[in-house]
Amino acid sequence: DQQVKQNSPSLSVQEGRISILNCDYTNSMFDYFLWYKKYPAEGPTFLISISSIKDKNEDGRFTVFLNKSAKHLSLHIVPSQPGDSAVYFCAASTTSGTYKYIFGTGTRLKVLA
Amino acid sequence: DGGITQSPKYLFRKEGQNVTLSCEQNLNHDAMYWYRQDPGQGLRLIYYSQIVNDFQKGDIAEGYSVSREKKESFPLTVTSAQKNPTAFYLCASSLTGGWGQPQHFGDGTRLSIL
Numbered sequence: 001d002q003q004v005k006q007n008s009p010s011l012s013v014q015e016g017r018i019s020i021l022n023c024d025y026t027n028s029m030f031d032y033f034l035w036y037k038k039y040p041a042e043g044p045t046f047l048i049s050i051s052s053i054k055d056k057n058e059d060g061r062f063t064v065f066l067n068k069s070a071k072h073l074s075l076h077i078v079p080s081q082p083g084d085s086a087v088y089f090c091a092a093s094t095t096s097g098t099y100k101y102i103f104g105t106g107t108r109l110k111v112l113a
Numbered sequence: 114d115g116g117i118t119q120s121p122k123y124l125f126r127k128e129g130q131n132v133t134l135s136c137e138q139n140l141n142h143d144a145m146y147w148y149r150q151d152p153g154q155g156l157r158l159i160y161y162s163q164i165v166n167d168f169q170k171g172d173i174a175e176g177y178s179v180s181r182e183k184k185e186s187f188p189l190t191v192t193s194a195q196k197n198p199t200a201f202y203l204c205a206s207s208l209t210g211g212w213g214q215p216q217h218f219g220d221g222t223r224l225s226i227l
Contacts, residue, residue, distance in 0.1 A: 004155065032213050043117070043203055043218030044156075051213065089155065095212045100171065103148075103155035 003027050004092050006104035014112050019077040021107050023090035026071065030092040034101070035064060035075045038087045047088075048075070080111045116140065119204050119219035126191070126198065127227050134189045134222045136204035142217070144210035145187035149173060150201040150221075159202075162187055163210030191224065199226050 005024045013019045023033075031052035036044035050057040050064045050073065057064050063076045077084055087108045091101040117138045126132045138145065144163045148156040158171030162181040176195025181187055187206075191198045203221045207214040 002155075009153075034215060036218075041122075041220065043119075043205075043220045046215040046217065049213070049215060091156075093212065100158055100161065101216065103157075105153060105155045 002105070003030075004090060004102045004104040006088075006090060006107050008107050009105070010108040010110070012110045012112060013080045015082060016079045019075075019080045019084065019109055019111065021075040021077075021088050021090075021109065023073045023075075023104055024071060025073075025092050025102075027092070027094065027102075028071065029094040030102075031095055032093045033064070033066060033073050034091045035062075036089045036091065037084075038089065038106070044089055077109075080109075082111050082113050085109055085111050117204055117206055117217055117219035119202075119222050121222060122220070124222055124224045125227050126224060129193045131190055131192050132198075132224065134191070134202055134204075134224070136187045136189065136219060138185055138187075138204075138206045138217075138219075140206055140208075140217060141184070142206035142208050143184070144207045144214070145181065146205040146207075146216060147171075147177070147179065147187070147189045148203045148205065150203060156203060159189065161210070198224055200224060 034049040035047040038044040066073045087106045089106045090104045093101045120135045146161040147159040160179040162168035178190045204219045205216040207216045
């Protein structure tokens, strides 16, 4: 049972345009969410996070939006750059029970020059 | 320069052999984790340790073992009991094992069966 889902395995965007990566979750107890970026042959790198008390968090070109009622979060990258081409994972955790992260399957973003 | 070092980058194992993957961190983090990644799947938690001399099973611990004798080291042994060990293994650490702590990852070890 996949509690965190990234339904788009890949996405292509023109340089300078907006990239929107989506993530859905099923467990309403999740209250902290993160996005990671992963280049080939490297480990994931933490990008941005959001807690459930917020609906938006911004860091430079990256903004994460959280819609708790829809159990949906999205990562916006504006403007997209060729160096943003990577696999993006969302992850979720809960303060109740054993602390750990549940990861989505990832979305491969390709930014076209 | 602080970080997490995983070695080796590539590892080959004959069937029936145990093999140990190394993970060392110099970030002074209390918590460490081992994940497995298979094609088309997210990262799945194998084992985690929130403090030295203590560790807990994750979602897919069968066929694996760990130790945490030192704060900076968290080796993972893939035993012969793991029937499908071919995968990409990632080690991570966080400052504490508490809520809201991003995890820092190593560059992974790819294990293949000969």
